[in-house]
Amino acid sequence: ETGVTQSPTHLIKTRGQQVTLRCSSQSGHNTVSWYQQALGQGPQFIFQYYREEENGRGNFPPRFSGLQFPNYSSELNVNALELDDSALYLCASSLSQGRTGELFFGEGSRLTVL
Amino acid sequence: AQSVTQLGSHVSVSEGALVLLRCNYSSSVPPYLFWYVQYPNQGLQLLLKYTTGATLVKGINGFEAEFKKSETSFHLTKPSAHMSDAAEYFCAVSPPGNQFYFGTGTSLTVIP
Numbered sequence: 001e002t003g004v005t006q007s008p009t010h011l012i013k014t015r016g017q018q019v020t021l022r023c024s025s026q027s028g029h030n031t032v033s034w035y036q037q038a039l040g041q042g043p044q045f046i047f048q049y050y051r052e053e054e055n056g057r058g059n060f061p062p063r064f065s066g067l068q069f070p071n072y073s074s075e076l077n078v079n080a081l082e083l084d085d086s087a088l089y090l091c092a093s094s095l096s097q098g099r100t101g102e103l104f105f106g107e108g109s110r111l112t113v114l
Numbered sequence: 115a116q117s118v119t120q121l122g123s124h125v126s127v128s129e130g131a132l133v134l135l136r137c138n139y140s141s142s143v144p145p146y147l148f149w150y151v152q153y154p155n156q157g158l159q160l161l162l163k164y165t166t167g168a169t170l171v172k173g174i175n176g177f178e179a180e181f182k183k184s185e186t187s188f189h190l191t192k193p194s195a196h197m198s199d200a201a202e203y204f205c206a207v208s209p210p211g212n213q214f215y216f217g218t219g220t221s222l223t224v225i226p
Contacts, residue, residue, distance in 0.1 A: 041218055042204050042206075042216030043214070048213065090157055102160060105157035106157050107156050
């Protein structure tokens with residue numbers, strides 16, 4: 001069974017640039033969620049995708065957007081990067097919109113914005 | 115509204131001593147409750163979860179937690195700390211099928 005994989009693991013961008021982070025969900029999982037974890041904080045929910053549609057969104061501005069593909073993999077896009085976007089971005093997959101009650105996390109993509 | 119409070123951002127215990135990490139939650143509906151562990155430069159790994167049924171749940175690595183509805187608590191315990199338990203621990207609450215709300219984490223240090 002393949003777990004959740006994320007790429008890239010680390011990246012550095014400058015303010016105003018755009019970034020795309022990628023996630024492959026665990027085998028058989030149809031729901032993907034993205035979380036932002038700032039240094040010293042708990043993860044904060046960005047959004048969830050189910051059947052290629054956004055299915056819930058946290059308190060993040062529209063410059064945070066995403067996609068889910070037919071194979072359930074997902075992308076997180078962030079436009080007009082700001083210094084405060086520096087964080088660990090975690091992807092999590094689950095079955096059936098999380099109704100089974102468990103998220104499986106990848107190891108994250110650490111974004112540094114200079 | 116849902117929220118999680120983890121009392122104590124840093125906890126230190128001696129190797130072999132009891133580990134107690136505190137978590138209180140607020141939820142407008144019967145929640146699912148979770149404890150996750152995060153090792154440096156890694157993602158989150160599920161330790162245990164409460165959904166329904168028995169209020170004392172056992173997880174991996176000898177950890178357990180008890181759901182106390184009257185106290186809105188879900189404290190994590192382990193009878194005997196091991197050096198490998200040193201990590202960041204996160205409590206989370208989730209209305210079924212909804213987003214997870216995480217606490218700010220507790221960093222556990224184990225002193226040899």
